[in-house]
Every structure is written in structure tokens, then in C-alpha cells.
Amino acid sequence: MSDTSDQEQIVAEAKKFAAEEIRPFAADFEEQAAIPKDLIDKMAQKGYLSASFPKEWGGLGLDPVYYGLLTEEIGKACASTRGLITVHTSLVGEAIVRWGSREQKEKWLPLMTSGKKIACFALTEPLVGTDARSVQTTYRKEGAKYIINGSKKWITCGCIADYFLVVAGGEKGIGAFLVEREFGGITTTPIKGLLAGRAAHIAEIEFEDVEVPAENIIGKEGSGFTYVVNTALDHGRYSIAWGGIGIAGEALDNMVTYSRQRSQFGRKLYKHQLIQGIIGDAVTKTHAGRALCLRAGEMRRDGHPDAVMETTIAKYFTSKIAMEITIDAVQVHGGNGCYNRYPVERLFREAKILEIIEGTSQVQQEIISSFGLRRYYRV
Amino acid sequence: MELKDKIRKFIENNLVVFEDEAEFEDSDNIFEMGFVNSLFAMKLVNYIESEMGIQVANDDLEISNFNSVDRIAEFINTKGGGAPSQ
Missing domain, CATH: 1.20.140.10 (Butyryl-CoA Dehydrogenase, subunit A, domain 3)
Incomplete structure (x- = not known):
């Protein structure tokens, strides 16, 4: 973890970054229905896509207080851009930091830190919102692979994500799987006509017989x-x-x-x-x-x-x-x-x-x- | 405070039923009895790690490790942790 003065400096820089690179363009992002790729790259270079990750994994090592303050500065300037940090860093990144194996961390976190891979959290479904335990997306084990089928909806950054942390049900209960877009069988469709989050690349996602290596499960089957x-x-x-x-x-x-x-x-x-x-x-x-x-x-x-x-x-x-x-x-x-x-x-x-x-x-x-x-x- | 007393106190502070509805023995499965929920399971792991000085690994994520006072104490002892003196 960084010391306090370093953390204060990072938050101060984030405030300046937001004032110069995000706030003036927030309305344009909405108009264009996109957070620009070059902004995501700049945020990655600054370490804002991994601000809470331990330094061991390439993060800035901010403690929860300073990570919160950084989130506030980004969110003050543009809620959609804050949404990217919420799903990429907080939901998926922190879940991997907490429950990923050493091999999983070594494989995924550096790519998420550098912004080469963007992650999203695929929990909500067309028929399942608050009652998240009732997900209808399924997994089944076949040899050394899991096969995933189902639909997800309202997934922030789903359109641009390379990694999907997919929550699915199966024989042993609910599991959480890190699914990579390149596995194939994944279709993402932008959702238009939204009240807000218009730049947040919100998507509906279909998983059709997606083959996921067994080593991509986070935690254990049933403990997801x-x-x-x-x-x-x-x-x-x-x-x-x-x-x-x-x-x-x-x-x-x-x-x-x-x-x-x-x-x-x-x-x-x-x-x-x-x-x-x-x-x-x-x-x-x-x-x-x-x-x-x-x-x-x-x-x-x-x-x-x-x-x-x-x-x-x-x-x-x-x-x-x-x-x-x-x-x-x-x-x-x-x-x-x-x-x-x-x-x-x-x-x-x-x-x-x-x-x-x-x-x-x-x-x-x-x-x-x-x-x-x-x-x-x-x- | 003894380890089991400390565990019991943590459970009692995180019940989803009222105190007078939650009489349980150290061997009782508190999940099956409906006294706690899945959020408790996550909080319990955080608590064990921060208070007992042990690391809960992926392979430990079996609810059977955490479903009774006895099982939680056994898990902590197996991992070499213990309640700090107060």
C-alpha cells in the first residue's frame, strides 16, 4: 500500500486529470455513446484502471479511503467513465485479487492494469435482476472444460469487454467464470435508448456453448x-x-x-x-x-x-x-x-x-x- | 475470550433472526437453521482473516468449513490461527 502523501498526490492528480480530460467532454461521450479508447488508454497509463490493486499486481496500491476519493473525482466528472472503473476495477478486479489463484492473478491482472484487456461483470439477466441467485445462465462440466449458455443484460462495458466475469448456475450451485471473448460463442449487442450510462458501452450478451477452460473458474463450483x-x-x-x-x-x-x-x-x-x-x-x-x-x-x-x-x-x-x-x-x-x-x-x-x-x-x-x-x- | 466464544459472538452479531429465536449449540448448522445468510459467509471469512491472522484460500471455500461454531473453530485451529487475547 502506498503511503499517505503518495496517495494524496495520486488523488490530486486524478482530480486534475478529470478536469482536463473527462469533464469537458462528458456530454460528448454521451452523444457519441462511447468512452473513447484513447481516454481508457490514458487512464490505464495513469494507473486508474487498477488504482486499488496491490502494487504487487501492478496497481497503485491505494487503500480503500483513497481509492474512494479517486472514484469520486472520476465520477464527479463523468458517471459513465466512473462506471468503467466500477466494473473493471472494483467488481471484477477486486474479485480476482481476493479469490483468484496466483496463476489467475499473474495471467489476468497485468493485462487489466495495462488496459490491454477490459473486464465486465456479467450477472444480471433479462429475467433476473435483484434476485441474483436465480440466474438462468448455465454451466456444465465436460472433461477439462465448462460449457456456458445463457443471456446477460444491462452489462456495463459489455460491448468493449475482453473478459466477462460470468455468474452461472450448474449441478453444484452457482459458479463464477472468467470468460474471455476470444473463446468464441459470445455475442454482444449495444443497448440503445437508455436513460443514463449512455457512454458506458452497456450491452446484452449471449453465451452460446462457450467453452471455458476449467482453470478459469474463480473460487470453486458452488461457492460462486x-x-x-x-x-x-x-x-x-x-x-x-x-x-x-x-x-x-x-x-x-x-x-x-x-x-x-x-x-x-x-x-x-x-x-x-x-x-x-x-x-x-x-x-x-x-x-x-x-x-x-x-x-x-x-x-x-x-x-x-x-x-x-x-x-x-x-x-x-x-x-x-x-x-x-x-x-x-x-x-x-x-x-x-x-x-x-x-x-x-x-x-x-x-x-x-x-x-x-x-x-x-x-x-x-x-x-x-x-x-x-x-x-x-x-x- | 475463548475462540468458540469469540466465534459465537460474531455469529450473534450477524444473525438474520432475532436473538431469542436463535438458540444453537456449537455443533448446529447455522446455515441450515436459517440463522445466517450467504453475506454472513463472506463477512465471516473477512473476520477470520483479519482477527485470526490466517489466510483463507480458494480450496477452503466449502460452506462445511464454516457452518457451525465447532467447524469454524476446527478450521481456524487447522490453519494455525487463534483468537487474540483481550
Whole structure:
């Protein structure tokens, strides 16, 4: 792990990188429905595709707190670009770092670090979303290979991925397989008409008799959901929590700036008390959300037994306040807020996605409630 | 605190049922009894690694290693770990 000053420097550089290379072009990325390849290459060169990986595997070695702060900076500038980091680094990369064999790490992580191979997380299916244990994609063992069949949907970076961490069911239960595009039998189709994530290369994927070498299973047959999927989703939720703060913070910046520049009734918007109320709430919510994320990050760094729950709480809260703040940011902008020349229009759409992915807000509420009903019971 | 007491406390802190609904012996399968869920299994592995100073390998990922107080304690002892004194 890098020391603190090195990590602070990396996050500061990421902020500058986002300001110069990402934010000015975020609307264009949406228009073109793509994160440009040269941006992905630049991010790889900077180490942003492997920022949380141990240095042993070519990563920047950021601890969870600084990795979160880096995620915030990228997510503040462009949610789709943050989505790349969420799936490539947090969901797939961290699952391999945690549960991959030494041989698997040596084979895959350097290629993911360099950006030569992009990874996506193939869990959700046309008929299976929140109820992820019910995946209908199947595997069967044939000699030294697994044969995978099925469909996946809403897969971020599915169109450009070289590696697919596929969750499938079989005789021994759920397994997680690192499927390489070059194995053949894989068809990816871009999904158009999306509310948000329009640049995130979201795909529907078909696996037809895909032959996967036995050594590409992560963990063991039957342990895929309990360990690999839960680990991946835990890291994914942590990434989304910071993504929520990124959107909330960006909306706050835009709201404040607009209110100081725009005049109505002969005075700046910010001088109207009801606008001050909106800004006051947005500042408070953003600070509270960031505090939750930082606390979750510290607990993850320290191996605290409640780190998973605190991450869930942070994800639920920041996705909720990102939605609330972006709604208010559009309101402060008035008609301009409904126009795609103003970033708040995009932020408003992007915020909604965070309340759905990596576990809907309703599922998070159930989990948090279950925790609270036991932790805070007094007789 | 004894190893089994420490394990039991961790389980009790992560139940998916209320405390008074979760009476179990050290040998009882807490997954089959519905007292914990799959998320618990992941958290348990993290806990064992951070608190007991051992590394859980891929080959160890059998739920049978972690489905009772006895089995968890046996696993930790086999791996050479133990509860730090408090």
C-alpha cells in the first residue's frame, strides 16, 4: 500500500486529470455513446484502471479511503467513465485479487492494469435482476472444460469487454467464470435508448456453448455466489457509494455557480431565501454522504467486521441524496436545467441509476433495517 | 475470550433472526437453521482473516468449513490461527 502523501498526490492528480480530460467532454461521450479508447488508454497509463490493486499486481496500491476519493473525482466528472472503473476495477478486479489463484492473478491482472484487456461483470439477466441467485445462465462440466449458455443484460462495458466475469448456475450451485471473448460463442449487442450510462458501452450478451477452460473458474463450483459474487458486489457498492457523492458534489457545484451568476427579479438567485434553503440542504447532504463514505473506507481499510454494512448504508444514502440534489439542481436551473447544454440535466438522469444498480435502494433498506433491528434492540 | 466464544459472538452479531429465536449449540448448522445468510459467509471469512491472522484460500471455500461454531473453530485451529487475547 502506498503511503499517505503518495496517495494524496495520486488523488490530486486524478482530480486534475478529470478536469482536463473527462469533464469537458462528458456530454460528448454521451452523444457519441462511447468512452473513447484513447481516454481508457490514458487512464490505464495513469494507473486508474487498477488504482486499488496491490502494487504487487501492478496497481497503485491505494487503500480503500483513497481509492474512494479517486472514484469520486472520476465520477464527479463523468458517471459513465466512473462506471468503467466500477466494473473493471472494483467488481471484477477486486474479485480476482481476493479469490483468484496466483496463476489467475499473474495471467489476468497485468493485462487489466495495462488496459490491454477490459473486464465486465456479467450477472444480471433479462429475467433476473435483484434476485441474483436465480440466474438462468448455465454451466456444465465436460472433461477439462465448462460449457456456458445463457443471456446477460444491462452489462456495463459489455460491448468493449475482453473478459466477462460470468455468474452461472450448474449441478453444484452457482459458479463464477472468467470468460474471455476470444473463446468464441459470445455475442454482444449495444443497448440503445437508455436513460443514463449512455457512454458506458452497456450491452446484452449471449453465451452460446462457450467453452471455458476449467482453470478459469474463480473460487470453486458452488461457492460462486456466496464468496465471489458477494465480494464483487460489496466492492461494487463501495464504488457506487463514492459515485453518488461524485454526482451530488458535481450537482452542488453547478447549483451554487448558477445561483451566483443568474439573476431574477433584479437580484441573484442565491439571494432568494428559498434557493438558500435548497443550497443549504444540498451542502449538508453532500457532507453527510462523504462522511459516511469516508467512514466506510476507514472500516474497510482496518478490516472492521461491520465494514460491509457501513458500505451498504453509504451506498443507500449517497444514491438517495444524489437523486435529491440533482432534482434540486435542475429546479434551481429552471428551464435551463432541462436542457443538455447544462450538466445538471445529465446528472439528474445519472443519479437515478445509482438507486437501482448494485442492489436497489429497497433491498438496501431491508438489509439495513435487519441490521438495525438487532443492533439497536434494548430490553 | 475463548475462540468458540469469540466465534459465537460474531455469529450473534450477524444473525438474520432475532436473538431469542436463535438458540444453537456449537455443533448446529447455522446455515441450515436459517440463522445466517450467504453475506454472513463472506463477512465471516473477512473476520477470520483479519482477527485470526490466517489466510483463507480458494480450496477452503466449502460452506462445511464454516457452518457451525465447532467447524469454524476446527478450521481456524487447522490453519494455525487463534483468537487474540483481550
